[in-house]
Amino acid sequence: MAHNLYLLRRASPVRQARGFSLLELMVVTAMALALAALALPSWRSLLERWTLRTEAQALVDDLRYARTQALARAQPVSLCLSGDGSRCASQGSSGWLVFLDPDADRQLGAGESVLRQHQARSQELLIRSNHARPVLTYQSTGLARSAAQTLTLAVSASGSARRLICISLQGRPALQAEGVVSCS
Numbered sequence: 001m002a003h004n005l006y007l008l009r010r011a012s013p014v015r016q017a018r019g020f021s022l023l024e025l026m027v028v029t030a031m032a033l034a035l036a037a038l039a040l041p042s043w044r045s046l047l048e049r050w051t052l053r054t055e056a057q058a059l060v061d062d063l064r065y066a067r068t069q070a071l072a073r074a075q076p077v078s079l080c081l082s083g084d085g086s087r088c089a090s091q092g093s094s095g096w097l098v099f100l101d102p103d104a105d106r107q108l109g110a111g112e113s114v115l116r117q118h119q120a121r122s123q124e125l126l127i128r129s130n131h132a133r134p135v136l137t138y139q140s141t142g143l144a145r146s147a148a149q150t151l152t153l154a155v156s157a158s159g160s161a162r163r164l165i166c167i168s169l170q171g172r173p174a175l176q177a178e179g180v181v182s183c184s
Contacts, residue, residue, distance in 0.1 A: 048155040049178070055125055056153050056163040056175050059096065062116055063136065063165075063173040066098045069115060070138035076104045076145075077115065080135040081127055085117050088135060093127055094120040104145070106135040128152045136167065144171025150183045 020028075063079055070077040078101040080088035085095055088108055098116040099108050108114070127134075130150045137145040144167070151165040164176040166183035176183070 045161070048161045051121065051125065051155055052153055052161055052163045053178075055120055056165060058118060059127070059151065059153070060165055060173045060175045062096065062098050062118060063167070063171075065116060066136070067138045067142055067144070067171060069098070069100075070140055071142045073100070074140045076101045076137050076139055078104075078106055078108075078135055078137040080106070080108070081129070082117075085119050090134070094123060094125045096127070101137055104137060104139075106133070106137050106145075124155050126154050128154075136171065138171055142171070144169075 066077045066079045077098065079096055079098050081090070081093035082095050082097045083089045083093040085097070086108075088097065088106075095118050097108060097114055097118075100113045100115065101108075102112070103109065128151070134149065134151070136149065139145060148169050149167045151167070153163045153165070155161055162181075163178065164180055164183060166174045166176060168174070
């Protein structure tokens with residue numbers, strides 16, 4: 001009887017799976033690529049919105065920091081837009097500097113200390129102001145010079161995603177909700 005079982009096992013070999021065929025692998029890969037192509041535009045939009053939210057909040061935090069430092073040090077502190085992280089620039093920069101400005105000339109000069117420097121994570125980030133010279137200087141009293149500015153952050157010049165930072169007459173920054181197009 002044991003001998004017959006041995007013959008039965010040997011007579012009907014069990015087939016084992018050896019993997020996928022090349023055709024099956026190509027079909028699955030093509031389907032995965034098609035799904036990824038459909039998801040890519042919405043993923044890019046999500047990434048742009050996340051970048052804007054993060055950078056806008058960092059700018060608001062540094063504006064508040066500049067005001068606090070002006071009060072604590074009893075001397076003017078300025079925040080200016082900067083493209084290279086070493087000098088103040090004009091419109092369309094992607095970063096900013098917070099620096100001690102004892103002469104209150106709103107320019108980073110020799111002997112003036114940089115307190116914070118921020119370079120944007122995305123080179124496509126653009127920051128624009130409604131002022132010709134986008135520099136905000138906090139006096140030793142905490143009040144701002146050149147206040148009542150609107151800073152607009154966008155990921156690219158043609159990008160539809162934008163965030164606004166409204167700076168009051170007193171110099172208080174307020175990050176506006178997504179979709180707000182003007183300061184009231």
